[in-house]
Amino acid sequence: MNHGQGDDQERELFARLEADLNNSPPRPEPADPIGDVIGIGSAPSARPDREDGSADRDPTGSADSHPTESGGESADRLADPDAVVLVDQPTPKGSAPGYWDAARRARRRAIIPGWVRSGEELRAAVGWAAGYAGHVAAFHAVRTPLYAVRLAARSPQGAVKAVSTTGRWLADAEGAPLRRWAVAEANAAEYFRLARMRDRRVKLRAVLFGLGSLIGLTVALALYVLAPTWVTVAAGAAAVFALGWLGAPADAPVIHRAVERPKADKLTSDMVLRALGALGITGINQAQSKGGPGLAFTAPITRDGPGWRAEGDLPHGVTVTDVIDRRERLASALRRPLGCVWPEAVPEEHTGHLVLWVGDQDMSKATAPAWPLARTGAVNLFRPVPWGTDQRGRWVNLTLMYLAGIIGAIPRMGKTFLLRLLLLIAALDPRAELHTYDLKGTGDLDPVGDRVSHRHRAGDEEEDIEYILAGLREVRAEMRRRTKVIRSLPRDICPESKVTSELADRKDLGLHPIVIGVDECQVLFEHAKHGAEFEEICTDLVKRGPATGIVLLLATQRPDAKSLPTGISANAGARWCLKVMSQVENDMVLGTSSYKRGIRATMFAWGDKGICYFVGEGADARIVRGVFADAVAADTIALRARATRLLAGTLTGHAAGEEMETTAGPGYDLLADILAVMPEPKAWNETVAGRLASLRPEVYSGWGPEQLTAALKPFGIATGQVWGRTEGGKGANRRGIERAHITAAITKRDEGRGAA
Numbered sequence: 001m002n003h004g005q006g007d008d009q010e011r012e013l014f015a016r017l018e019a020d021l022n023n024s025p026p027r028p029e030p031a032d033p034i035g036d037v038i039g040i041g042s043a044p045s046a047r048p049d050r051e052d053g054s055a056d057r058d059p060t061g062s063a064d065s066h067p068t069e070s071g072g073e074s075a076d077r078l079a080d081p082d083a084v085v086l087v088d089q090p091t092p093k094g095s096a097p098g099y100w101d102a103a104r105r106a107r108r109r110a111i112i113p114g115w116v117r118s119g120e121e122l123r124a125a126v127g128w129a130a131g132y133a134g135h136v137a138a139f140h141a142v143r144t145p146l147y148a149v150r151l152a153a154r155s156p157q158g159a160v161k162a163v164s165t166t167g168r169w170l171a172d173a174e175g176a177p178l179r180r181w182a183v184a185e186a187n188a189a190e191y192f193r194l195a196r197m198r199d200r201r202v203k204l205r206a207v208l209f210g211l212g213s214l215i216g217l218t219v220a221l222a223l224y225v226l227a228p229t230w231v232t233v234a235a236g237a238a239a240v241f242a243l244g245w246l247g248a249p250a251d252a253p254v255i256h257r258a259v260e261r262p263k264a265d266k267l268t269s270d271m272v273l274r275a276l277g278a279l280g281i282t283g284i285n286q287a288q289s290k291g292g293p294g295l296a297f298t299a300p301i302t303r304d305g306p307g308w309r310a311e312g313d314l315p316h317g318v319t320v321t322d323v324i325d326r327r328e329r330l331a332s333a334l335r336r337p338l339g340c341v342w343p344e345a346v347p348e349e350h351t352g353h354l355v356l357w358v359g360d361q362d363m364s365k366a367t368a369p370a371w372p373l374a375r376t377g378a379v380n381l382f383r384p385v386p387w388g389t390d391q392r393g394r395w396v397n398l399t400l401m402y403l404a405g406i407i408g409a410i411p412r413m414g415k416t417f418l419l420r421l422l423l424l425i426a427a428l429d430p431r432a433e434l435h436t437y438d439l440k441g442t443g444d445l446d447p448v449g450d451r452v453s454h455r456h457r458a459g460d461e462e463e464d465i466e467y468i469l470a471g472l473r474e475v476r477a478e479m480r481r482r483t484k485v486i487r488s489l490p491r492d493i494c495p496e497s498k499v500t501s502e503l504a505d506r507k508d509l510g511l512h513p514i515v516i517g518v519d520e521c522q523v524l525f526e527h528a529k530h531g532a533e534f535e536e537i538c539t540d541l542v543k544r545g546p547a548t549g550i551v552l553l554l555a556t557q558r559p560d561a562k563s564l565p566t567g568i569s570a571n572a573g574a575r576w577c578l579k580v581m582s583q584v585e586n587d588m589v590l591g592t593s594s595y596k597r598g599i600r601a602t603m604f605a606w607g608d609k610g611i612c613y614f615v616g617e618g619a620d621a622r623i624v625r626g627v628f629a630d631a632v633a634a635d636t637i638a639l640r641a642r643a644t645r646l647l648a649g650t651l652t653g654h655a656a657g658e659e660m661e662t663t664a665g666p667g668y669d670l671l672a673d674i675l676a677v678m679p680e681p682k683a684w685n686e687t688v689a690g691r692l693a694s695l696r697p698e699v700y701s702g703w704g705p706e707q708l709t710a711a712l713k714p715f716g717i718a719t720g721q722v723w724g725r726t727e728g729g730k731g732a733n734r735r736g737i738e739r740a741h742i743t744a745a746i747t748k749r750d751e752g753r754g755a756a
């Protein structure tokens with residue numbers, strides 16, 4: 001940072017201060033050299049800026065109570081010595097923190113930078129450096145012939161330049177103007193002195209030139225006669241290239257750059273201070289108008305990933321949230337795109353401690369590193385898995401087990417993509433049983449649902465709601481069973497009373513992970529008939545599910561108390577908040593007081609798709625951009641997950657074609673029910689539907705022929721034209737079922753179960 005306008009000005013200022021002090025009447029010496037008469041009525045004092053830029057900051061923190069800073073009123077008070085009020089008392093001996101206390105509390109900087117210690121980041125850095133060097137080498141290697149031609153073409157100009165420069169040197173051309181001046185001024189003595197000097201110089205240079213030429217010619221002749229041809233050719237080429245290099249005009253270099261450097265400027269303290277001053281924050285403006293910097297830097301501005309990081313204390317009373325609120329203005333003042341400018345609070349510091357990270361590229365446009373799981377690899381849900389990158393491009397991990405999570409955002413910001421990504425991660429653990437419910441009904445979760453899920457439904461019609469209710473009831477019953485299993489296990493096998501990866505591996509215990517993902521969950525909680533039951537089940541799953549290996553992930557575009565009941569939002573262990581519009585939604589997703597603490601998803605721009613505040617994984621809120629996996633990529637990953645499941649024998653439910661068991665409600669089996677009501681080999685759909693309704697009205701009442709056709713489809717049973725008779729005895733062809741198809745489907749299903 002450029003402190004002050006120059007040494008002269010600084011010296012002048014000190015001189016004036018010294019003069020003022022010498023002329024002013026003597027003042028009584030304060031008892032304490034630092035923390036005393038800084039109350040109203042004490043004599044004004046001016047202090048030059050400190051090196052770290054924290055000018056005007058009193059070490060006691062009481063600079064604001066200084067009389068010169070409290071307006072003209074202090075002048076009146078100064079006249080009346082009785083009005084002096086000592087604001088800061090002398091510090092009792094021994095109460096101020098000593099050097100060792102301060103040293104004990106000091107934050108230690110890493111001896112070896114974090115990126116060197118992290119194997120992944122080191123590998124990435126070394127890989128990048130090798131790639132960069134390789135690119136530059138290949139770029140120039142390909143162009144070498146072109147460079148040779150260019151140099152050869154310019155060598156005649158180079159030769160002329162070399163001859164003329166040598167001639168000027170030999171003739172001492174640089175002294176000519178002085179000699180001409182002596183002639184013009186008729187200064188004979190000076191002219192003769194210069195002429196003598198020139199003669200001496202020319203003589204010496206002529207000798208040097210003669211010697212050089214002799215040696216050069218001898219070497220050239222020796223090379224020509226004695227050296228192998230290739231050495232002669234190489235030497236000749238080197239001479240031609242050297243002349244070509246010499247002859248190259250300054251505006252047309254022989255070699256061009258192999259890379260286009262981005263135009264992002266280095267972040268300097270002046271830029272930061274100027275930008276902060278342009279935000280219109282009174283505290284900063286006041287501090288700067290008094291000659292202070294407006295931000296006391298606590299660390300040098302350093303390169304941090306693909307950007308710059310500045311860190312410091314804002315003036316007293318100004319908080320980081322004041323700056324975050326004006327992020328757009330800050331970006332304008334720094335002349336950077338909005339997606340490059342990320343002011344952040346540091347949770348363990350005071351609320352005025354600002355960390356400003358300015359990226360080289362807009363976070364939403366920066367090329368994200370390839371997701372390690374995109375093409376290969378399986379997942380252990382009990383271990384951390386990368387799911388997104390932070391502003392610096394570092395991977396952010398998530399351990400899906402033992403948590404319940406909520407995702408909130410306004411529409412079109414990437415909520416469904418994020419939920420699908422998390423479900424894809426779950427799908428890649430072949431032990432995990434997935435329940436995917438897409439209440440938006442556009443089929444965004446189908447790649448996972450149809451390929452892998454045990455339960456899957458897209459839509460918000462009554463039958464979909466019934467299906468989901470049945471599924472959630474089933475999971476809650478399963479959770480109760482699991483609690484009993486966990487309780488019955490010996491302490492040494494289950495020391496923490498929760499499911500572990502080893503326990504999940506044991507098929508006899510049935511403690512495999514269950515991951516439930518619900519998109520637009522507000523549809524469930526706002527449902528007129530079943531809303532209360534959904535809320536009750538989900539609250540229970542959020543509270544007790546994580547320990548029993550059940551993970552509930554809820555996404556909503558309206559995170560208010562009605563669409564995301566507080567019992568759920570308050571107990572969620574992981575939170576993802578993409579752009580929201582107000583404090584209420586922000587705090588609903590990220591937790592109470594988040595907005596006040598500066599964790600504000602309202603600051604995300606419309607273009608920040610897939611970028612969210614993430615709270616979880618034992619860390620405070622971080623800004624993360626989720627991996628972008630579109631429907632095609634999701635399909636590929638889901639197919640891989642399905643193949644792994646088929647190998648492991650863990651493909652069940654919807655994805656294995658066992659859909660309607662649950663549609664009919666827990667404990668009921670559609671295929672068995674049809675066999676029970678259909679003694680004849682063939683029957684019309686309407687007849688079977690009517691009989692089913694009589695058998696179990698609570699499940700099948702209201703079913704028509706189309707519904708029965710749809711319900712049988714997942715089992716691979718097609719309905720066709722069947723001959724029958726109406727009640728009046730009239731023969732007709734109508735849509736119907738064949739008993740043999742039902743029996744075959746039951747046999748196939750039972751075989752599949754046996755294999756699993």
Ligand SMILES: Nc1ncnc2c1ncn2[C@@H]1O[C@H](COP(=O)(O)OP(=O)(O)OP(=O)(O)O)[C@@H](O)[C@H]1O
Pocket residue numbers: 409410411412413414415416417418440557609610611625626627628629
């Ligand atoms: N991680 C990401 N990176 C970049 N773009 C993304 C990312 N995630 C989502 N998007 C973009 O955002 C768009 C909206 O995503 P998505 O459908 O998930 O939004 P949504 O919040 O679920 O919207 P709605 O509420 O309408 O369902 C997508 O079409 C996609 O192009």
